[in-house]
Amino acid sequence: xxxxxxxxxxxxxxxxxxxxxxxxxxxxxxxxxxxxxxxxxxxxxxxxxxxxxxxxxxxxxxxxxx
Amino acid sequence: xxxxxxxxxxxxxxxxxxxxxxxxxxxxxxxxxxxxxxxxxxxxxxxxxxxxxxxxxxxxxxxxxxxxxxxxxxxxxxxxxxxxxxxxxxxxxxxxxxxxxxxxxxxxxxxxxxxxxxxxxxxxxxxxxxxxxxxxxxxxxxxxxxxxxxxxxxxxxxxxxxxxxxxxxxxxxxxxxxxxxxxxxxxxxxxxxxxxxxxxxxxxxxxxxxxxxxxxxxxxxxxxxxxxxxxxxxxxxxxxxxxxxxxxxxxxxxxxxxxxxxxxxxxx
Numbered sequence: 001x002x003x004x005x006x007x008x009x010x011x012x013x014x015x016x017x018x019x020x021x022x023x024x025x026x027x028x029x030x031x032x033x034x035x036x037x038x039x040x041x042x043x044x045x046x047x048x049x050x051x052x053x054x055x056x057x058x059x060x061x062x063x064x065x066x
Numbered sequence: 067x068x069x070x071x072x073x074x075x076x077x078x079x080x081x082x083x084x085x086x087x088x089x090x091x092x093x094x095x096x097x098x099x100x101x102x103x104x105x106x107x108x109x110x111x112x113x114x115x116x117x118x119x120x121x122x123x124x125x126x127x128x129x130x131x132x133x134x135x136x137x138x139x140x141x142x143x144x145x146x147x148x149x150x151x152x153x154x155x156x157x158x159x160x161x162x163x164x165x166x167x168x169x170x171x172x173x174x175x176x177x178x179x180x181x182x183x184x185x186x187x188x189x190x191x192x193x194x195x196x197x198x199x200x201x202x203x204x205x206x207x208x209x210x211x212x213x214x215x216x217x218x219x220x221x222x223x224x225x226x227x228x229x230x231x232x233x234x235x236x237x238x239x240x241x242x243x244x245x246x247x248x249x250x251x252x253x254x255x256x257x258x259x260x261x262x263x264x265x266x267x268x269x270x271x272x273x274x275x276x277x278x279x280x281x282x283x284x285x286x287x288x289x290x291x292x293x294x295x296x297x298x299x300x301x302x303x304x305x306x307x308x309x310x311x312x313x314x315x316x317x318x319x320x321x322x323x324x325x326x327x328x329x330x331x332x333x334x
């Protein structure tokens with residue numbers, strides 16, 4: 001509870017600090033949310049993405065070029 | 067004495083008021099049977115409360131002889147128990163709520179704040195997705211640029227490429243052509259541009275191969291000036307793509323281009 005009190009006194013008490021905390025929080029939340037979503041997508045589609053099968057085409061691709 | 071529409075709701079209290087008028091007759095006590103009333107229910111829900119609350123046309127009539135006062139006795143209406151919805155720190159009626167005030171406020175603000183963070187993220191995503199939908203699509207962007215390997219173009223030769231649906235002339239100029247074009251007095255030209263302003267590297271002339279008269283494609287290495295000649299109406303361009311003779315009003319257009327590395331030309 002003392003931690004909550006400290007946070008309240010430092011951040012939530014003034015609208016200015018509250019708004020600033022929301023903006024800063026949105027910045028980190030965006031990064032975490034986007035990266036988390038990307039990781040989840042890649043985990044659910046493991047083995048089907050191009051980066052997983054890239055090595056199969058790379059050797060043949062170089063031969064075909066030129 | 068009185069009509070009681072909803073027996074469990076209404077409790078009548080009759081009151082004797084001091085009166086100078088003498089009663090017309092002696093009050094007689096008559097014995098009646100006990101009136102049964104339904105047992106009162108606890109109002110624990112809003113529905114039960116609404117059943118207990120007097121509504122509608124509850125009427126009590128009184129007469130001169132029998133003054134009576136009817137009170138709706140609300141003091142016995144039980145407040146529903148909301149303790150399931152109350153925070154633990156304020157459940158005790160006798161404890162002070164002050165010490166836990168900041169903690170409760172902090173929790174409330176934290177819920178509001180995390181909602182605001184999510185809303186800000188969602189709003190930012192919507193706006194940026196909308197703005198990025200206004201930009202050109204990937205297939206258009208892919209067509210917007212052309213890479214040309216300059217090693218394949220021999221000196222003195224003009225090669226035509228297709229770029230954004232238009233012919234693109236890339237001319238590898240010889241030393242004589244460069245010298246001749248740089249010597250031209252621009253005051254004698256119809257559209258006055260120096261050769262140095264039209265090329266980045268004097269060896270390479272990059273042009274949109276469209277005659278500025280009516281949009282035909284000129285022929286390379288033809289005409290009186292050794293540059294381009296438009297067969298449609300006889301416009302003569304020099305080896306810098308400048309109009310020298312004929313109906314065209316302007317020099318041929320030079321697109322944006324760059325040489326990112328030796329031997330590579332990128333137009334667009």
